[in-house]
Amino acid sequence: MRHTLFAAVAAMSLMVAGAASAQMVHYTAKLAGPAGVKGSGDVFAMLDGKTLTYTVNYKDLTGPAVAAHFHDATAPGGNGPPIVPATVTPSPIKGTATLTDAQIADFNAGKVYFNVHTAANPGGEIRGTLAKQ
Template sequence: MNRYGIYLRASLLAGLATVALAGCGMMGGSKTASFSGTMNAASEVPPNMTRGSGTAEAWLNKDTNVLKYKITYDGLSGPATAAHFHGPAVAGSNAGVVLPFANPSSPIEGQATLTPAQAADLMAGRWYANVHTAANPGGEIRGQMLPKM
C-alpha cells in the first residue's frame, strides 16, 4: 500500500473514532430519557378485536425522576372508563397499575415523580400504557413503553 493509501485509511479511522466517541457522549450526557408505545388491541393480554389505536409518549428526567407523559388515542368501542401506566411487565404479560391518570379522555397529559424502582422498571421497558372501556374492562388498547434511541 502506498503512502497516500495509508494516510487515507488512518484519516478514515480517526474520523470514525471521533464520531463514535461523540455519539457516546451525547447518549450519556442527556438527563432526559424518552419513551414511546404504539397502542392497539393486538397488544392487549389477551388481545381483542377492536379498532382503537393510539400513541403513548413519556419523558423522564433521570436526575429528579419526574416523568411527563402524553397519551392520545381514537377509535375505541366507547368512551374510556380508565387509563393508566401498568408495570412491571414485559410485552405479553400483565401487571398492576403503577400510575393512574386523573382523566382518561384523549389527550391525556400529566406528570408524576417516580420512585427509583419505578424509574428503573420504566427504563428497562417494563411499563405499558393501557386504556379501558366498558366493552373491554381489562383494557382495550395497550402500548409497551420502550426507550427511544
Template sequence: MVTHRSFTKSLFATAILAMGIAGCSSMQASNKVTLTAQMTAAQEVPATASSGTGTAEAWLNKDTNLLTWKVSFSGLTGPATAAHFHGPAAPGSNARVVVPFTGTTSPLEGQATLTPAQAADLLAGKWYANVHTAANKGGEIRGQMVPKM
C-alpha cells in the same frame, strides 16, 4: 478607549462563553430519558377486536425520578373509562396499575414522582400504557413503554 479590534475580541469571547453555557445545559438534558409506545388492540392480553390506536410518550428525569407523560388515542369502541401505566410486566403479560392517569379524554397529560424501583422497571421496558372502555373493561388498547434511542 475601545478599539474596533478589542470590541471584536470581546464580542467573540462573549459568544464562546455563551456557547459553553449552552453546551452545559444540554449535558443536563442527558439525564432525561424519552420513552414511547404505540398502543394497539393486538397488544392487549387477551387481544381485542378494536380498531383503536394510540401513542404514549413519556419523559423520565433520572435525577429526580419525575415522570411526565402525554397519551393520545382515537378510534375506540366508546369513550375511555380509565387509563394508566401498568407494571412490571413483559410484553404479553398483565400487571397491576402503577400510575393512574387523570381524566379519560385524549390527550391525557400528567406527571408523577416514581420510586427508584419503579423507575428501574420503566427503564427496563417493564411498563405498559393502557386505555380501558366499557366494552373492554380489561383494556382496549395497550403499548409497551420502551426507551427511545
C-alpha cells in the same frame, strides 16, 4: 482577563446544560387492542430526573375511556398492577408523575405498559409497552 473569564463561564454553562439534558429520557408506545378491536393510540413520555411527563393520544374506542394508567409488568410483555394512574380525559390524556428508582428501572427495562380501559373492555381495550428512545 475579562474574555478569559467570560469564556470559562460560557464553557461551564454548556457543561451544566449538557448534564441536565443527559438526564432526560424519552419513551414511546403504540397502543393497540386484540383482534377485532379497532381502537389505537400512542404514548409519548419524557423522564427528567424522577419526573415523568406524558401525552397519550387515542381514537376509535368502543366507548369513552373509563380508566387509564401505566402498569408495571413482571417481564416485558407481561401483565402487572397499575403504578401510575392517569386522569382520563377525551384524547389526549396529559399528566405528570414522580417515579421511584424501581419504577425508573422498570421503564428502562421495557417492563412498563400503558392501558386504556372502556366499559366494554374493563380489563383494557388498548395497550402498549413503552420503549426507551
